[in-house]
Amino acid sequence: MPDEHRLEEQFISQEAEKIISEKLDDAEKIEIDVQTDLxxxxxxxxxxxxxxGVGLVIQEDIRVQEIKLQTESININPFSAIFGQIELNEPVNATARIILTEVDMNRALASDFVSSQMQSFDLDVDGTIVSFEAEKIEIFLPGDGKIECKGRVLLKEKGNTRLLAYTAIARPRTHSEPAMLESFNCTEGGGISLEVVTALIHKAKELMNIPYFKWEDMVFHIKDIKVETGSLVLLVETKMKQIPSY
Structure with missing residues (x-):
């Protein structure tokens, strides 16, 4: 933290770091800078x-390799701010750069927390409802802007249920390119009909083009995604009702 920062700014920033560090399961490094004066x-x-922050473990098995976040000017509760608790009086816009590693993403996908959030989805295939229920998902980041996904799903079609294993390769949406599903292959379970594949591709495109997603009191707009070998870099704009305390 620069030497010219005011003492009150240093104090509040240090207290905020202490409070958030105590709420994290783990953190290799975290720095908070509250830009203000008395x-x-x-x-x-x-x-x-x-x-x-670097190496932040937000919940059990949910780890972020790196995050850099900057808010716009904010209105805060002055009494809580004195003790390092930054409570917002109104929502604030922020930008963030988040790095997720392949290892951490797969650990999260295998966690009880993420598994409980995974929901089945239905497809309307020529008037017939086909249901998919995720059993397992693994992500691989080989580079060249590609995301490879391997997984197993329970496929429910016309009263029958069977296990289906698959591999898929996609390119995520970026600020200059649309999302692309390069390939989808069934590796176990006898395959699926062309009609189901077509409906599934439309569903995948819909999911990859979601403009925003929500988590707790925050709404995230993904502005750009960069796929590197072994890691995913997200450039995000968010509106927060509160500074995350994890």
Whole structure:
């Protein structure tokens, strides 16, 4: 933290780091910079808050390799801010750069928390409902902008249920290119009809083009995705009702 920062700014930032560190399951490094001064604190204002973290374990088996977040100017609760608790009086916009590793993504996908969030989805195939229920998903990041996915699903079709294993290769949507599903292959379970494949491709395209997603009190808009060998880099804009305490 630069030497020229005011003492009150240093104190609040250090207290905020302490509070959030205690709420994380683990963190290799975390730095919080509350950009304000005593007069602004009294008025319930701050020029912004920046968060930089490495190796943050938010919940059991949910790990973020790196995050850098910067908010716009904010209105805060001045009494809680004095003790390092940054409580927002109104939603604030922020930008973030998030790095997820292949290892961490697969650990998260195998966790009880993520498994409980996975839901089956239905497809309307020429008037017949076909249901998919995820059993297992693995992600591989070989580079060249590609994401490879291997998994197993329970396929329910016309009163019958069977296990289907698959591999798929996709290119995620970026700021300049649309999402692309390069291939989808069945490796176990006897395959699926062309009609189901067509409906599944439309569903995959719909999911890959979702403009935003929600988590707790935050709405994320993914502005760009960069796939590197072994890691995924997300550039995100978000509106937060509160600074995340994890």
């Amino acid at each position: 007069l602004k604190i009294v008025q319930g204002q701050a020029d912004g808050v920046s968060v930089a």
